Amino acid sequence: MPDSQKEPDSQAPLTILIAADTYPPHINGAAQFGYRLAKGMKGRGHNVHVLACRQDKGLSYTEFRDEATVHRLRSHKVPTHEYFRICFPWEIKKEISLLFDKVQPDVVHIQSHYMIGEHVLYEAVKRGIRVVATNHFMPENLNPFMPFPQWFKDIIGRISWKDMGKVMGKADVVTTPTPLAAKAMHQHAFLRKVLPLSNGIDSAAYELQPGEVLEPNPAPTVVFAGRLAEEKHVDVLIDAVAKTPAELNVHLQIVGGGEVRPALEAQVERLGLKDRVTFLGLASDAELREVYIKADLFCMPGTAELQSLVTLEAMSASTPVVLADAMALPHLVNDGENGYLFRPNDSGDLAEKISRVLSLPAEDRAMMGKASRSMVEPHSIDGVLQKFEDLYRGASYDDIQV
Structure with a gap:
């Protein structure tokens, strides 16, 4: 050079x-x-x-x-x-x-x-x-x-x-x-x-501040944040939520906008998930921060991520993760410690990994979240x-x- x-x-x-x-x-x-x-x-x-x-x-x-x-x-x-x-x-x-x-x-x-x-x-x-x-x-x-x-x-x-x-x-x-x-x-x-x-990543921005209290979600909640585009494979995540055990009552919050949103909304309707899947649309930084902190699990099913800032943000909020085993995402998971990898485009494997995390006692999920937070420090x-x-x-x- x-x-x-x-x-x-x-x-x-x-x-x-x-x-x-x-x-x-x-x-x-x-x-x-x-x-x-x-x-x-x-x-x-x-x-x-x-x-x-x-x-x-x-x-x-x-x-x-x-x-x-x-x-x-x-x-x-x-x-x-x-x-x-x-x-x-x-x-x-x-x-x-x-x-x-x-x-x-x-x-x-x-x-x-x-x-x-x-x-x-x-x-x-x-x-x-x-x-x-x-x-x-x-x-x-x-x-x-x-x-x-x-x-x-x-x-x-x-x-x-x-x-x-x-x-x-x-x-x-x-x-x-x-x-x-x-x-x-x-x-x-x-x-x-x-x-x-x-x-x-400014990881401190995603921590609860002294005296700050946020009401937890009423049901176990998985969060996706990002552009609603084909390579993000949010359809795989929606299918996975449909395959989780009914007794877990898994909910999904989708943050972001994009060209595939109408197709995703039709998929949710077809699967009868309207009461469990919420499209939050574009969110401000403050709104997204609250979503991360209240989430029980963050999922990135995308297969073309060079780093995934949204995953780093969620990890900064001490959130366990389930990520596609593709591109750079494996660098953000110590399997079993802060979450799990799943086979890309395999909604059955994703459903099993989501269920595995959300079936854990709250204190074990909290330990996973702390592991996520510690992994963000080098960034x-x-x-x-x-x-x-x-x-x-x-x-x-x-x-x-x-």
Whole structure:
């Protein structure tokens, strides 16, 4: 990977440009990480700018938000996705160049190799500005939104991996949230060095505060939180709830919105679960925190998770977990200690694991929850922000302990 021609001062506040192809109000882990990164770096005294697409038609504009100065680029709707938008290179390349002239960043941090991230990286390299590149995506994440046969999706996936290597190979440092994702990038994108660096979590935010009392749920409750998309396999979780023993009276709360919600609601109706499955829709941070704390069990049935921030959040609230044995999720389970893994897409196995946890005495479930909480400690957001700041100031791969 190239050495930058210019390295930021080791003490002075930095001007940081974060390039994010997905950013709030988008609801997904990558968007949430971009927001937390911007907020955290501003809190550390840096001058933070974010470059992202705008959410509707119109020209590019700048908005001043609490976490950063956010520059919104003109964009276009993707017909197969409820909110994702794309930027055309011929419309944004000149605007990106002008933004560099205006902002004069010391360091650039791209969040993907697509569209905005790609062209921001090229502009930074051209100007000799240090680049940190973080990958939050697997090509498989795009499959549900491409109306093509699987063989053609596989070709697109290989092209996407190759493009990732071409683009991110020009960065000074490449990171991704988990060792598993780093290994995949080695194998498929042929990137020689990838630093596994957690997205980070403010685990203390999910603890009960002194004097705080929350009424427990009236029945044993499993929680899912996330985008309601095909690769999350929430339908498998609903089927599993239907297969749990009637005497357990297992309830399910589903937090989030997305393109498959109508199909999931129809499934709940068909299975006669309307009195046990609740769709809570999009929730504020405060509302989601309460859901996590009151949950008896958190389940993530998704099979394309690079880290799963929502799982880390639930674990921070001392909640046992049952997770699909897929992608990065196995890193978040010590089987039998803080929960269990289940065979992906196997609703029978999931039902058995849910029943196993919810059949335990309350004190045993509490011990599982404490084990979840202790496993989150290495993902401290303060530690993650410090490591990224060190990378911004010129630290190498070998300088960062993971």
